[in-house]
Amino acid sequence: MKYRREHQNLRIPGPVPCPTEVIDAQTRPLIDHRGQDFGHMLKNLVERLKRIFLTENDVFILTSSGTGALEASLVNTLSPGDKILAVVTGFFGQRYSDMAKALLIDVEELHFEWGRDIDIGILREALATHPDIKAVLVTHNETSTGVTNDLASISRVVKKEFGKLLLVDAVSSLGSVELKTDDWECDVVAAGSQKGLLTPPGLSVISFSESAWRAYEKSSMPKYYNDLGLFRTFMGIGQTAFTPAISLLYALDKSLELILREGLDSFIDMQREQAFMIRSKVRSLGLGLLAEDRCASHSVTAVKVPENVNADDLVDLLLDEYSIVVGRGQGSLKGKLLRVGHIGKVPEQEIQDLVSALSSALTRI
């Protein structure tokens, strides 16, 4: 995959730089979204997305950011007053929980220190303590801390031991971190276009299991734009329920072609090796990493700064003086770390530029 060399080195966790062909695909002529050509493209997109999700469940493409798909995971399976368990390991886990609360769902929160992953034993205890829980919300890859939770083990507890609905925020994992939707019995997996799918932001994707459809039948949550029942009906005639973001679908069409041509496995292997290299180079500067190696994300790395440094100043300096854009700490981690996104193949020179800039900036701050 080729990338245009831009004036900025965009190293936030998302949107990620997209391959040149993906960017250019957006300029294809718009077509009738109720016509046959569109229907063929849509079917083809969904079939290939299933190969990314590794699922035979229904998969839908929503015209929204990843948050829209996360909301869809809740409004299509739950009703106001339903009790759920939200496992919070960082800013985005908290946001998923807050979203459920805004939707009048009765949320029990299970907290882990930001930077740690989910402890399976404690999760099991929580589920045993609250037998009335209907669903469990899990953030697969917590973008705010650079931690990937062990979804396979989590699933064994949530699904095999307790038989609860498993709703997964995969916004920053799908496509870049191993995620086996069917093997791990994930009922709903929600993600955005602008991370592992290497597509500009504005689309989200969601997989929906048979159990999720059974929950859908019981859900009394008011919904329309995110009602997956409407999506399913229209998919049956090769259409979307509402006017889709056609130019972004063109981009997704191209990115799926590129990812699957390279092979999902080799793409994910590349992400693993690349993350390892970046962690090792950052460590060689004497900087600490928030996540333990064991659960370190392959898509984003949270870098701790020396105690006397305000990380936000460092982020500003990297932008102003080195044209490198990295993410800031969020929530309780604000000012304490910077976050380097590395989804997609990052040219070695850019990694070297980033490390050199970090090294140089640290001496100036």
Place this chain on the structure above:
Amino acid sequence: MKYRREHQNLRIPGPVPCPTEVIDAQTRPLIDHRGQDFGHMLKNLVERLKRIFLTENDVFILTSSGTGALEASLVNTLSPGDKILAVVTGFFGQRYSDMAKALLIDVEELHFEWGRDIDIGILREALATHPDIKAVLVTHNETSTGVTNDLASISRVVKKEFGKLLLVDAVSSLGSVELKTDDWECDVVAAGSQKGLLTPPGLSVISFSESAWRAYEKSSMPKYYNDLGLFRTFMGIGQTAFTPAISLLYALDKSLELILREGLDSFIDMQREQAFMIRSKVRSLGLGLLAEDRCASHSVTAVKVPENVNADDLVDLLLDEYSIVVGRGQGSLKGKLLRVGHIGKVPEQEIQDLVSALSSALTRI
């Protein structure tokens, strides 16, 4: 404005063909949506959108199709069980009403024959009969029938006489049909990017009045992705609440530049004259038009076909043999008419091609 000559003459009511510069703007490099450059662009977009809405109300850009903004008009002002009046003059008026019902709102429907516009006297009667109504839903330009409702007169009844919230579906009117949000006291106006804003689909826009904000404070509707309170908070720091569709915002940025450079008034005048010419040319073929001249839309024209002709066959023939894509009849009008979209300046040759193709196709069917 220049348009690329495509292989198809896309004459559906939307998405509309976009100026070449707008299409190409989508390829600008992605930037950090939490950074300053993005903040400047967002502020600038909203300021210019206000000049299209002709409003000083808050205006927000949503990552969704127009339906998302319509849903936002409801979930931010109403609660389940609230009583409203939905005025239905066609397929999209019915859909707006159905959406409200799906959101558990208590909907009183006021129906007019499809192809007619709203009768002000009957509207007044309905409001007098149902004093417990909180809001009135109006489709400004009914895309399914090619009828523009007289929003100025409607507003005088809804706002001045009865003081109800006025929620307007302007998906196919904003930017192409005269719409004075403030002068006509429209509390909420919702539209999509892919029609009068000459931008690819995937964004929607919404204006929200002070009265709407007062209704927001009382709304208990479960919401998150469409919660305009979150949008307002983030606008305060030059951000969107959720990752925005950056490449589509680039396109909107360019289209607003083009529209405002030409001038909204002259753009709307052009639409009026163009619609008049198209109606006149279609009539010269001996075909009838669904809408009376008095309330005929300037963005879409519904053409009646001879009684012995199935309009859908004609639509297929135009596509297969003439590479012209027009819209079909919807709902109860299916098979009875075809719909020609004419938002944006349509090259005279394309209009002539369409008329010639229609003339030729009618002899073959």
